[in-house]
Amino acid sequence: MPIVRMPLNAAVCALAALASISALAQTRPAPLAVRSVTDTYFGVTVQDPYRFLENLKDPEVIAWMKGEAAYANSVLGKIPGRNELFKEIQVRGDAVSARINGVQVVGSKVYYEKRLATDNIFKLYVRDGFKGKERLLVDPDAVKSAGGEHSAIDYFAPSPDNKYLAYGISTGGSEQSVIQVIDMATGKVLPDSIDRANSANPSWLPDGRMIYSRLQKLAEGAPITDKYRNQRVYIHTLGDNPDRDVLLFGAGVSPLAAITSEENVYAYNPLGTSHVVALAINGVQRELRVWVAPLSALNGDKTPWVKVTDASDEVTDLAAQSDALFLMSHKGAPRFKVLRTSLAKPDLATAEVVVAPGDSVVNAIATAKDALYVRKMNGGNSELFRVDYAPNAKPRQVALPFIGDLDGLVTDQRLPGAVFSLGGWTRFGGYFEYQPAAGKVIDTGLQPQGKFDNPGTLVATEVQVKSHDGTLVPLSIVHKKGLKLDGSNPTIVYGYGAYGISQTPFFRPTWLPWFDRGGVLAVAHVRGGGEFGEDWYKAGYKTTKPNTWRDAIACAEWLVANKYSSSPQMSIMGGSAGGIFVGRAITDRPELFGAAVDQVPASDMMRAEFSANGVPNIPEFGTVKSEEGFKSLFAMSPYHWVKDGVKYPAVLLTTGFNDPRVDSWEAGKMAARLLAATTGGRPILLRINFDEGHGMGSTKKAQYEERADTFAFLFWQAGVKGFQP
Numbered sequence: 001m002p003i004v005r006m007p008l009n010a011a012v013c014a015l016a017a018l019a020s021i022s023a024l025a026q027t028r029p030a031p032l033a034v035r036s037v038t039d040t041y042f043g044v045t046v047q048d049p050y051r052f053l054e055n056l057k058d059p060e061v062i063a064w065m066k067g068e069a070a071y072a073n074s075v076l077g078k079i080p081g082r083n084e085l086f087k088e089i090q091v092r093g094d095a096v097s098a099r100i101n102g103v104q105v106v107g108s109k110v111y112y113e114k115r116l117a118t119d120n121i122f123k124l125y126v127r128d129g130f131k132g133k134e135r136l137l138v139d140p141d142a143v144k145s146a147g148g149e150h151s152a153i154d155y156f157a158p159s160p161d162n163k164y165l166a167y168g169i170s171t172g173g174s175e176q177s178v179i180q181v182i183d184m185a186t187g188k189v190l191p192d193s194i195d196r197a198n199s200a201n202p203s204w205l206p207d208g209r210m211i212y213s214r215l216q217k218l219a220e221g222a223p224i225t226d227k228y229r230n231q232r233v234y235i236h237t238l239g240d241n242p243d244r245d246v247l248l249f250g251a252g253v254s255p256l257a258a259i260t261s262e263e264n265v266y267a268y269n270p271l272g273t274s275h276v277v278a279l280a281i282n283g284v285q286r287e288l289r290v291w292v293a294p295l296s297a298l299n300g301d302k303t304p305w306v307k308v309t310d311a312s313d314e315v316t317d318l319a320a321q322s323d324a325l326f327l328m329s330h331k332g333a334p335r336f337k338v339l340r341t342s343l344a345k346p347d348l349a350t351a352e353v354v355v356a357p358g359d360s361v362v363n364a365i366a367t368a369k370d371a372l373y374v375r376k377m378n379g380g381n382s383e384l385f386r387v388d389y390a391p392n393a394k395p396r397q398v399a400l401p402f403i404g405d406l407d408g409l410v411t412d413q414r415l416p417g418a419v420f421s422l423g424g425w426t427r428f429g430g431y432f433e434y435q436p437a438a439g440k441v442i443d444t445g446l447q448p449q450g451k452f453d454n455p456g457t458l459v460a461t462e463v464q465v466k467s468h469d470g471t472l473v474p475l476s477i478v479h480k481k482g483l484k485l486d487g488s489n490p491t492i493v494y495g496y497g498a499y500g501i502s503q504t505p506f507f508r509p510t511w512l513p514w515f516d517r518g519g520v521l522a523v524a525h526v527r528g529g530g531e532f533g534e535d536w537y538k539a540g541y542k543t544t545k546p547n548t549w550r551d552a553i554a555c556a557e558w559l560v561a562n563k564y565s566s567s568p569q570m571s572i573m574g575g576s577a578g579g580i581f582v583g584r585a586i587t588d589r590p591e592l593f594g595a596a597v598d599q600v601p602a603s604d605m606m607r608a609e610f611s612a613n614g615v616p617n618i619p620e621f622g623t624v625k626s627e628e629g630f631k632s633l634f635a636m637s638p639y640h641w642v643k644d645g646v647k648y649p650a651v652l653l654t655t656g657f658n659d660p661r662v663d664s665w666e667a668g669k670m671a672a673r674l675l676a677a678t679t680g681g682r683p684i685l686l687r688i689n690f691d692e693g694h695g696m697g698s699t700k701k702a703q704y705e706e707r708a709d710t711f712a713f714l715f716w717q718a719g720v721k722g723f724q725p
Helices: 008-019 059-077 082-093 509-516 534-538 546-561 578-588 614-621 627-636 664-677 700-717
Strands: 037-041 044-048 098-106 109-116 123-128 134-138 151-158 164-171 178-183 188-194 210-214 232-236 246-250 263-268 275-282 288-294 306-309 315-321 324-329 337-342 352-355 361-367 371-378 381-388 396-398 405-410 418-423 430-435 440-443 458-466 472-480 491-494 520-524 570-575 595-599 650-656 684-689
Touching (some): 037 627, 044 627, 059 082, 059 684, 059 700, 082 509, 098 405, 098 418, 109 151, 134 164, 164 210, 246 263, 275 315, 306 324, 315 361, 352 381, 361 405, 371 405, 381 418, 472 509, 509 520, 509 700, 520 546, 546 627, 570 578, 578 595, 614 627, 650 664
Parallel strands (some): 570 595, 595 650
Antiparallel strands (some): 037 044, 098 109, 123 134, 151 164, 164 178, 178 188, 210 232, 263 275, 288 306, 337 352, 361 371, 418 430, 458 472, 472 520
């Protein structure tokens, strides 16, 4: 392990940052008294000093969290240069006339979410083709909640004939969706309103009925862990009472499809096919169980389902066209392959391999009228392939306008071609369309280009870093051109490492204030992600999870050794499951980092499964009810590795009080433990937004405010001039 040496100027800056804390400090809540709860797992005793913070309805807990939030806001708001940062972020973020999101193409119509520079939240629009006149469909700002929280669109689904549109809307970042339906001819919202529609995935049948998934109605006093159990699929006829909708699929519904109470269930009729496809997913597990049934035989709980795949078939995505069912699988192919079978007579044993496994990772498929479109990933950058439907057709690569990340592969099975977004590390990009008749990719023009969307001032470098066990870990480094490698640059090591989710190229103009002041962004493609397929994912999973934060540590050490930064200027940042990436890196190597930003963090892995969203996440992290699961969870739980008397880096923990994915008490417990344990005087701040959740549906202003606070905090701790009191 290399010895980290601190440049003299860095040491002076670090001392200045430490000395400046008192200048910003306001009165904060009194330190929490420890009320330790002791648990014993397989002969091992585990202390939990702040278990009581899990009760977010306790007035004492709420008061403490509000006090900590007020304290954090007062400190962050008084950092010199913070308000200037906010103005710069606002100017760069609002320099483009609009941001576009979630494009769907349905026949002649294009649906999308758009946020004007003058808007605070995305609104839903439709237009005829990419050049047609647009029409506003849903304005969340016009939806008022009883408590005054903001509203946001969670999802939307147009009917194939464009007569109706279903959408989910929720308040305060809660993602507690309610389905509403719009009559497209009149633009009016119909009386149909369906609650408990979290991740409902609504879709439409040719006769105008709607298929959707709905959570069970919890009985009074039911445990919170039952929230996502027994989700079921229903068929809704417009105008009917949703509580009398036809039950179609789910636990206990059909003997032909045995579903467990923990599985999430969905169903839909792929466009242009005569079948309904039903899916059962074990929480966040990627492998799908798939059934099909003829559309003509759809008959509630008596539907004659035919099973296509089990979890052991390792299918993670599918698409259909006419009678063809395409399945993306990693069975015997860690970087995935694509199979084709029949919808009417599915048989995996005789399925044709239409995309063979190769060096690139297959990570998305979509069917259009003319061909199957396949997205691949090679070293984080995307490739697009087109496969004709003819037997034994070979994949042909589609030339993209520039190197970057292709996302949101959109097709309509009745139309040729595909639509997608494309962006890179140093440019925002936009929405593009592949036109097979012309054989080229064109810019749809749907996403306007702002003056800061392709600044030309940045450079991205790709390197390979040797981790603790010799494995080479990709590291993407972005900074302003002409950066001096003298060890003095404020640097963010950013990562995630869970669920097989890859860290792909992205750029946001609101990051320019960081880069303009010499800041470096280093994205660590650690194990647990999907950059190199299933093997890479499973190398940072459960018992192998330590590779996730050890890869992060190796990347940070490389940045120091190569003089991008030094420990006082080095920070680490991540969110959600990335809280393990951040939390375990700073508890293993606290001296390596000057600061950390822990966003909506998974911090207490021993208790997470007892939260509402805990049961669906057991497939990813394990359970304390098994000895192997306990050992893995304890090893990856940052809260349990905080030790008294250690000089921890400065830490900014952020959370939304309404977070439905990682309960805000996880950030609260981590903050309380760090406050009690750390020495050396570096700040531990708990930033809480009481009108937000996990980040989905957040307002633009909230995003800008958090980014300004984050950059100001890191510049302050790195000793950057202009941010010291």
